[in-house]
Amino acid sequence: AQSVTQPDIHITVSEGASLELRCNYSYGATPYLFWYVQSPGQGLQLLLKYFSGDTLVQGIKGFEAEFKRSQSSFNLRKPSVHWSDAAEYFCAVGARGYSTLTFGKGTMLLVSP
Amino acid sequence: DTAVSQTPKYLVTQMGNDKSIKCEQNLGHDTMYWYKQDSKKFLKIMFSYNNKELIINETVPNRFSPKSPDKAHLNLHINSLELGDSAVYFCASSQRAGAYNEQFFGPGTRLTVL
Numbered sequence: 001a002q003s004v005t006q007p008d009i010h011i012t013v014s015e016g017a018s019l020e021l022r023c024n025y026s027y028g029a030t031p032y033l034f035w036y037v038q039s040p041g042q043g044l045q046l047l048l049k050y051f052s053g054d055t056l057v058q059g060i061k062g063f064e065a066e067f068k069r070s071q072s073s074f075n076l077r078k079p080s081v082h083w084s085d086a087a088e089y090f091c092a093v094g095a096r097g098y099s100t101l102t103f104g105k106g107t108m109l110l111v112s113p
Numbered sequence: 114d115t116a117v118s119q120t121p122k123y124l125v126t127q128m129g130n131d132k133s134i135k136c137e138q139n140l141g142h143d144t145m146y147w148y149k150q151d152s153k154k155f156l157k158i159m160f161s162y163n164n165k166e167l168i169i170n171e172t173v174p175n176r177f178s179p180k181s182p183d184k185a186h187l188n189l190h191i192n193s194l195e196l197g198d199s200a201v202y203f204c205a206s207s208q209r210a211g212a213y214n215e216q217f218f219g220p221g222t223r224l225t226v227l
Contacts, residue, residue, distance in 0.1 A: 032213050043117070043203055043218030044156075051213055088154060094212025099144070099169055101212055103156040 002027040002093045006104035013081050014112050021076040021107050023091030032094035033074040034101065035065055039087045047089075050074060061085070086111045116140050117219035119204050125225045126194055134189045134222045136204030144168075145187040146205040146216065147179060156203070162187055163210040191224075199226045 003026040013019050025031055032051050036044040048059025055067040065076045074091060088108050092101040117138045126132055138145060146169075147159040161169035165181045176192045191198060201221045207214035 034215075036218075041220070043205075043220045044216075045218070046215050049213075049215065090156065096212070098212050099161055099163075099210040100158045100171075101216065106154045106156075108154075 002031060002095050002102050004091050004093050004102055004104035006089075006091055006107050008107045009105070010108040010110060012110040012112055015083050016080050019076075019078045019081045019085070019109070021089050021091075021109070023074045023076065023104060024072050025074065025091075025093045026072065027093055027095060029096065030069075032096075033065075033067060034092040034094070035059065035063070035074075035076050036090045036092060036103075037061075037087050038090065038106075044090060047076070081109075081111055083111045083113070085109060117204055117206055117217050119202075119219040119222050121222060122220065123223050123225075125227065127227055128194055128196060130194050131190070131192045132194060132224070133191070134202055134204075134224075136187045136189070136219060138185055138204075138206040138217070138219075140206055140208075140217060141185075142206040142208050142217075143184055144207045144210045144214070145181065145184070146207075147187065147189050148203040148205065148218075150201040150203060150221070152200070160187075160189075161210070168210060194224075194226045196226050199224055 005024045034049045035047040088106045091104040144163045146161045160179045162181045178190045204219040205216040207216045
C-alpha cells in the first residue's frame with residue numbers, strides 16, 4: 001500500500017522569501033503525485049500533479065514541484081511567498097489501477113510580515 | 114455556479130441522533146467521494162461512487178450509509194452518532210474513477226457531536 005509523509009507539521013516563512021514543503025512517498029511503482037491547498041474554512045484545491053514525463057511540474061499560483069524518484073520525494077516550491085499563501089498544504093499519492101488517493105497529514109504554512 | 118456544494122456547512126447534534134449531509138456536483142462528473150478530516154487535519158477516504166455504484170468502502174462503520182440517487186448527488190447518512198464522529202466531512206468529485214483524475218472538493222461540513 002502507498003503512504004505519504006510530510007515531515008513538517010508547520011512552517012513559518014517571511015513574506016517574499018522562498019518556500020519548500022517536503023513530501024516523501026512510499027510506493028513500488030511510479031505513483032501519481034498531487035499537491036492540494038486548503039485555505040481556512042475551505043475545501044481542497046489542486047495546485048499541481050505529476051504522472052510522468054518532465055519531473056519539474058508547474059502549477060497554479062506560482063507553485064512548482066519536482067519529482068525525484070531516487071529520493072521518493074515530491075517537494076513543493078515557490079520562489080516568493082505572499083501572505084495569501086498561508087494555508088494547509090497536502091501531498092497525496094495515487095496508484096495505477098486504484099481510485100483512491102492517500103493523503104499526507106498536511107503542512108500548515110504561516111507567513112510572517 | 115458552485116462546482117461541488119454541501120449542506121449543511123455546520124451541524125451540531127447530540128449523541129445517538131441520526132443526521133444526513135448532502136452533496137451535489139454540477140460538473141458532469143461520473144465519480145463522487147466522501148472524506149473524513151479529523152481534528153489533526155488527517156484526510157481519509159470513506160466511500161466512492163462511480164455512476165451511482167459503490168466502488169470504494171473503506172472499513173467505515175455500518176452506521177454510515179452513503180446514497181447516490183443520481184450521479185450528481187452523493188448523500189451521507191449517519192445513524193446513532195458518536196462523539197468520535199465529530200470531524201469535517203468533505204465531498205469530492207472527479208470526471209472518472211481512477212487516481213489520475215483531479216478531484217474537486219466541496220467546502221466541507223463540520224459535524225460536532227455533543
